Amino acid sequence: MSNVTGKSHAELASIFNQDEPRVDWHDETLWWIRQKRDVQAHKLPEWELLRETASQIKNNVLSNLSTYLEQFEANAINNGIIVHWATDAEEHNQIIHRLLQERGINRMVKSKSMLTEECHLNEYLKEQGIDVIDSDLGERIVQLANEPPSHIVLPCIHKKKEEIGDIFHEHLGSAKGESDPKILTETARQHLREVFLTRRAALTGVNFAIAETGEFVICTNEGNADMGAHLAEIHIASMGIEKIIPERKHLGVFLRLLTRSATGQPITTYSSHFKRPQQGTDIHIVIVDNGRSIQLGREDFRNSLKCIRCGACMNTCPVYRKSGGHSYHTAVAGPIGSILAPNLDMKKYADLPFASTLCGSCSNVCPVKIDIHDQLYKWRQVIVKEGYSPTAKTMAMKAMAFTLSSPTLYRSGGKVGRLVFKYAPFAVNNSLNPWYKHREMPKAPEQSFGEWYNKRKEGKQ
Amino acid sequence: MKVALFVPCYVDQFYPKAAIATLELLEKLGVDVHYPKNQTCCGQPMANSGYEHLTTGCNNLFIDNFSGYDYIVCPSGSCTLHIKEHLHSPEKEEQAVDIRKRVYELTEFLVDVLKVTQLKANFPYKVGLHQSCHGLRGLRISQMSELVAPAFSKPAQLLDMVQGLELVPLTRQDDCCGFGGTFCVAEEAVSSKMGKDRVDDHIEHGAQYITSADLSCLMHMEGILRRQKSDVKVIHVAEILNHYSHE
Amino acid sequence: MSREKILTAVKKNQFTHAPLPDLEILNSLTATGDDLTPQYTSVASAGGSFVYEVKDWEAIKTILHKEFKPGVKIISGIPELDEYTYAGNVLQESSHSFADAELTILSSNLGVAENGALWLTESQMNIRVLPFISQHLAVVISKDALVPTMAQAYDQIGNADYGYGAFISGPSKTADIEQSLVIGAHGPRSLSVFILI
Numbered sequence: 001m002s003n004v005t006g007k008s009h010a011e012l013a014s015i016f017n018q019d020e021p022r023v024d025w026h027d028e029t030l031w032w033i034r035q036k037r038d039v040q041a042h043k044l045p046e047w048e049l050l051r052e053t054a055s056q057i058k059n060n061v062l063s064n065l066s067t068y069l070e071q072f073e074a075n076a077i078n079n080g081i082i083v084h085w086a087t088d089a090e091e092h093n094q095i096i097h098r099l100l101q102e103r104g105i106n107r108m109v110k111s112k113s114m115l116t117e118e119c120h121l122n123e124y125l126k127e128q129g130i131d132v133i134d135s136d137l138g139e140r141i142v143q144l145a146n147e148p149p150s151h152i153v154l155p156c157i158h159k160k161k162e163e164i165g166d167i168f169h170e171h172l173g174s175a176k177g178e179s180d181p182k183i184l185t186e187t188a189r190q191h192l193r194e195v196f197l198t199r200r201a202a203l204t205g206v207n208f209a210i211a212e213t214g215e216f217v218i219c220t221n222e223g224n225a226d227m228g229a230h231l232a233e234i235h236i237a238s239m240g241i242e243k244i245i246p247e248r249k250h251l252g253v254f255l256r257l258l259t260r261s262a263t264g265q266p267i268t269t270y271s272s273h274f275k276r277p278q279q280g281t282d283i284h285i286v287i288v289d290n291g292r293s294i295q296l297g298r299e300d301f302r303n304s305l306k307c308i309r310c311g312a313c314m315n316t317c318p319v320y321r322k323s324g325g326h327s328y329h330t331a332v333a334g335p336i337g338s339i340l341a342p343n344l345d346m347k348k349y350a351d352l353p354f355a356s357t358l359c360g361s362c363s364n365v366c367p368v369k370i371d372i373h374d375q376l377y378k379w380r381q382v383i384v385k386e387g388y389s390p391t392a393k394t395m396a397m398k399a400m401a402f403t404l405s406s407p408t409l410y411r412s413g414g415k416v417g418r419l420v421f422k423y424a425p426f427a428v429n430n431s432l433n434p435w436y437k438h439r440e441m442p443k444a445p446e447q448s449f450g451e452w453y454n455k456r457k458e459g460k461q
Numbered sequence: 462m463k464v465a466l467f468v469p470c471y472v473d474q475f476y477p478k479a480a481i482a483t484l485e486l487l488e489k490l491g492v493d494v495h496y497p498k499n500q501t502c503c504g505q506p507m508a509n510s511g512y513e514h515l516t517t518g519c520n521n522l523f524i525d526n527f528s529g530y531d532y533i534v535c536p537s538g539s540c541t542l543h544i545k546e547h548l549h550s551p552e553k554e555e556q557a558v559d560i561r562k563r564v565y566e567l568t569e570f571l572v573d574v575l576k577v578t579q580l581k582a583n584f585p586y587k588v589g590l591h592q593s594c595h596g597l598r599g600l601r602i603s604q605m606s607e608l609v610a611p612a613f614s615k616p617a618q619l620l621d622m623v624q625g626l627e628l629v630p631l632t633r634q635d636d637c638c639g640f641g642g643t644f645c646v647a648e649e650a651v652s653s654k655m656g657k658d659r660v661d662d663h664i665e666h667g668a669q670y671i672t673s674a675d676l677s678c679l680m681h682m683e684g685i686l687r688r689q690k691s692d693v694k695v696i697h698v699a700e701i702l703n704h705y706s707h708e
Numbered sequence: 709m710s711r712e713k714i715l716t717a718v719k720k721n722q723f724t725h726a727p728l729p730d731l732e733i734l735n736s737l738t739a740t741g742d743d744l745t746p747q748y749t750s751v752a753s754a755g756g757s758f759v760y761e762v763k764d765w766e767a768i769k770t771i772l773h774k775e776f777k778p779g780v781k782i783i784s785g786i787p788e789l790d791e792y793t794y795a796g797n798v799l800q801e802s803s804h805s806f807a808d809a810e811l812t813i814l815s816s817n818l819g820v821a822e823n824g825a826l827w828l829t830e831s832q833m834n835i836r837v838l839p840f841i842s843q844h845l846a847v848v849i850s851k852d853a854l855v856p857t858m859a860q861a862y863d864q865i866g867n868a869d870y871g872y873g874a875f876i877s878g879p880s881k882t883a884d885i886e887q888s889l890v891i892g893a894h895g896p897r898s899l900s901v902f903i904l905i
Contacts, residue, residue, distance in 0.1 A: 014650035023654060026757060029887055046737045047609035054736055060727035066719040085711040137893060138884035161886045181885035192894060223840045223880040223895030230837035231803055252862035267822035269878050276871035287713045297721030312818050318637045322621035323651045357641030364607035378756055380511030389511060397512040405518025407499035434646040437652035439684030442475040449468050449477035453496050
């Protein structure tokens with residue numbers, strides 16, 4: 001569903017910005033969550049040490065990942081869990097299809113899993129004749145609207161309650177014009193309860209997988225992962241290889257950070273630890289690579305794999321807030337998505353590292369201290385070197401570099417026209433210049449500082 | 462103390478008053494300021510666009526101009542940060558490393574090196590302080606709102622020494638203005654919306670002037686203010702700190 | 709095979725060993741000997757829980773009688789609350805059969821003051837789905853079972869064996885529609901916490 005248009009972030013963001021009051025609403029909503037995060041963070045004097053500790057644990061994970069994966073697998077098998085490995089999205093989807101097919105299951109309930117979004121599992125299973133219902137309220141809403149989530153934690157943060165009311169009226173039979181979140185949520189509750197009670201298979205994501213014990217943890221506020229998993233005869237949990245943490249006690253670090261960073265709550269309502277299958281049921285884990293081992297080998301970008309998917313970087317990012325998640329045309333939007341996506345497809349996502357002012361707020365809120373904005377800068381260098389930058393831009397940059405490398409050429413511009421800046425965005429006063437659409441040009445002064453300084457030196461002023 | 466004045470290219474060409482104020486202010490404070498005349502640009506416009514490999518010429522020129530000084534002072538956080546983080550030269554790396562340690566943004570130089578505690582300056586206006594992201598999160602000239610750490614602000618500390626000046630509070634104390642170098646044209650819609658929102662925050666709080674330690678942000682916000690035909694003006698922090706009138 | 713392919717790629721690309729950090733300093737910062745009941749109560753209430761400090765089982769019964777009419781399906785995992793269906797006696801029933809449960813009452817031996825969370829393992833739940841499928845949930849915990857933060861909570865859990873365990877910090881909730889908080893998403897519409905003092 002994502003990027004069917006082939007449009008760039010800038011083009012999609014420009015469309016999003018045609019409705020300014022909506023941009024304001026989107027921006028305010030996300031900023032409010034950023035503020036809630038700040039309130040929670042400031043309640044813990046040890047916050048920065050917590051972040052540092054989490055970061056170090058994740059560094060340790062990435063430096064011993066193969067060992068931890070094997071340890072996790074051995075312990076999980078010992079606990080009676082069946083483990084599968086998938087090198088890519090296709091294999092992941094096939095494994096799940098096979099597990100369902102073996103049991104003659106053609107309907108499944110699924111709680112939030114960004115990995116399955118990344119793998120486009122729903123579309124794949126639909127083609128195989130399997131019906132999937134997303135049980136997270138936000139995900140159910142975007143699923144009914146036939147859209148991808150626009151935010152990893154708040155999937156329908158781009159939708160207004162009136163629009164959700166219309167969707168529910170059409171699909172779930174709520175009253176026309178009803179937009180009260182309480183009533184809409186109750187409608188979804190009734191609808192999804194019937195789903196939970198009738199699905200034999202449940203798929204969930206994984207927040208943390210513990211090498212030491214072979215258990216995995218899922219965090220939700222709604223309880224949808226548990227409702228699905230505990231009522232199904234088969235529970236399939238999809239996880240990326242980077243979800244591993246070494247020991248159970250490390251949850252005491254990550255669970256303190258995750259939800260405070262994500263939504264500004266001290267913890268999610270449910271933090272569920274699955275160690276052994278319930279009697280008479282099966283738990284399957286699918287461990288997925290899908291490009292992660294390649295990212296692990298990119299020295300400058302490997303620590304993007306530390307991400308615990310809290311979404312704090314999105315909430316704080318002014319570009320995300322004012323361009324909307326769908327403008328990023330990838331499963332994981334925002335700053336973190338912009339450093340993950342080019343690893344998967346550099347050409348398709350060449351625009352994303354440029355969808356940032358490099359303001360650095362993302363790196364500061366990141367609970368595992370990923371240097372997100374530095375990586376955005378580094379991806380820009382890689383993308384240009386790999387040849388995914390437009391030729392016109394390359395020509396302009398070369399000319400600019402040439403001029404700025406020569407004091408003589410630089411000064412020859414003079415006060416009229418200031419030729420050196422013919423490549424600078426703000427210096428060309430015409431309607432073709434995007435700067436001029438909403439902003440005036442700076443006024444060229446009588447003389448440059450260099451000219452003034454020379455005159456002063458000569459005693460002329 | 463031998464100090465070199467680094468005037469970024471766009472300040473030289475479009476905002477000479479800020480550079481003049483920087484020079485005069487430093488001279489007033491007894492600093493021996495030199496202006497290496499062959500300086501051009503730090504190379505950031507290319508590097509932030511992904512063309513860091515094209516900045517070798519700029520880097521070498523910068524090293525030639527700025528080697529041998531005790532300090533290099535610049536009235537722009539963004540350009541200072543670029544030098545601090547990205548000045549390299551295969552042939553003159555030792556000099557590059559040395560320069561990276563000696564380059565200071567103006568307000569951090571005044572507070573950390575000169576340890577200025579009073580200024581003879583007045584500016585009887587309501588002023589909004591815009592925290593430029595590179596000065597804030599790169600150079601850490603103020604505390605960042607995201608961190609759980611004690612508050613401070615070097616530019617605000619200096620502005621507090623200015624008679625008659627009233628700093629207005631902001632709703633979002635350090636949100637980005639959306640300039641972002643080529644971002645301002647490549648992502649025109651988001652960039653100008655960010656600029657508008659930043660400007661609105663200052664206006665809503667009654668600012669008559671918006672000031673900053675970075676002119677690129679001010680240039681962006683000025684473009685928006687002038688398009689809106691607003692009475693609110695932008696002014697570089699050096700121009701305020703250097704401002705003294707007898708009336 | 710994919711397993712070998714992935715592990716080989718990971719082995720090849722993982723970098724030099726980074727040691728695990730010491731958690732001692734962090735954990736000692738949050739350890740406290742204070743009475744944690746007020747903090748627990750305030751945090752859990754902010755998260756939508758109803759917190760009652762009670763002296764004995766009789767006090768709990770009185771509150772439950774007031775809140776829940778007789779005749780509704782109530783499951784109790786606590787032998788002391790014996791007027792309700794004892795969960796231990798219905799272990800063989802299918803999980804689905806609890807879809808009409810109005811209230812489930814369970815006990816917990818570990819509560820966390822910083823976030824209002826209560827730790828329940830499968831043995832305390834009896835049936836995994838019970839604390840989720842029930843329209844309302846009540847949990848009884850002793851005052852002495854409260855710890856300051858998750859750090860101390862995991863210290864206490866240690867390497868305990870369980871098939872399933874969960875921290876539950878409030879009623880089921882969502883804010884997916886315009887960030888408006890709605891209590892009662894898929895699970896219990898309320899969580900009552902009885903702190904035995």
